[in-house]
Amino acid sequence: MRDVVSRILLDTNILLRVVQHSSADHSIARSAVLKLAQADVELCVVPQVVYEYWVAATRPLASNGLGLDVSTVEAAVTSLLQEYQLLEDERGIFTHWQSLVTAYGVMGKNAHDARLVAAMKRHGLTQILTFNGADFCRYSDIEVLSPADVLSGKAKLD
Numbered sequence: 001m002r003d004v005v006s007r008i009l010l011d012t013n014i015l016l017r018v019v020q021h022s023s024a025d026h027s028i029a030r031s032a033v034l035k036l037a038q039a040d041v042e043l044c045v046v047p048q049v050v051y052e053y054w055v056a057a058t059r060p061l062a063s064n065g066l067g068l069d070v071s072t073v074e075a076a077v078t079s080l081l082q083e084y085q086l087l088e089d090e091r092g093i094f095t096h097w098q099s100l101v102t103a104y105g106v107m108g109k110n111a112h113d114a115r116l117v118a119a120m121k122r123h124g125l126t127q128i129l130t131f132n133g134a135d136f137c138r139y140s141d142i143e144v145l146s147p148a149d150v151l152s153g154k155a156k157l158d
Contacts, residue, residue: 006157007042008145009120010084012052015045019057019076020066025131025147032129032147041157044085046119048112050077087123100158102145104138117142127157 010033019027036043056074059065068076096118100106106114113135120128126142135145149155 005127006127007044007123008036008157009044009046009087009116009125009128010049011116011128011132012049013131014147015049015053015080016056017131018067027047028147028151029131032150035150036129036157039157040145042085043083044087044123044125045080046087046123047089048115048119050080050086053077053080054114063087087125089117090120090122093118093122100139106138110135127155132145 014029014033017025020026020032023029033043035074039041054077056064057066057068058070059067059083061067061070064110069079074119093115096109097115100114100121100124101111104114113132117139118127120126128136128142128147129147129150131146133146135148136144143156145155
């Protein structure tokens with residue numbers, strides 16, 4: 001068994017770009033994930049990421065989705081769960097989430113991102129790989145990594 005250097009949460013947008021070959025971000029997302037895996041980083045997902053993946057992958061193209069059918073997405077999710085470490089939801093995540101949304105004055109759909117941060121806290125993760133760094137910049141105790149950061153070597157791996 002390999003020694004894991006660190007653990008990083010993969011945001012939904014990373015997973016979607018890895019499978020969306022037509023995306024301009026496909027290559028950089030895929031390359032960043034491969035580089036992290038080769039550096040013995042444990043790549044993690046939480047149930048919320050899987051739910052969001054399902055929603056976006058099955059949503060019609062006209063509604064900013066991938067337009068995939070249920071059986072295709074089911075197979076993709078099965079593959080994701082074999083490839084990445086699933087960190088289960090636990091009761092403590094809610095407490096972390098409630099503290100975060102209150103402390104940071106989180107409103108509206110940004111509460112979804114707060115839940116990812118709450119899951120990170122509950123599972124001891126301090127880094128997230130995402131294309132949407134601005135969504136997480138308010139949280140001073142996590143490090144937001146972009147695929148470009150990973151590929152350029154800017155990202156320090158815990």
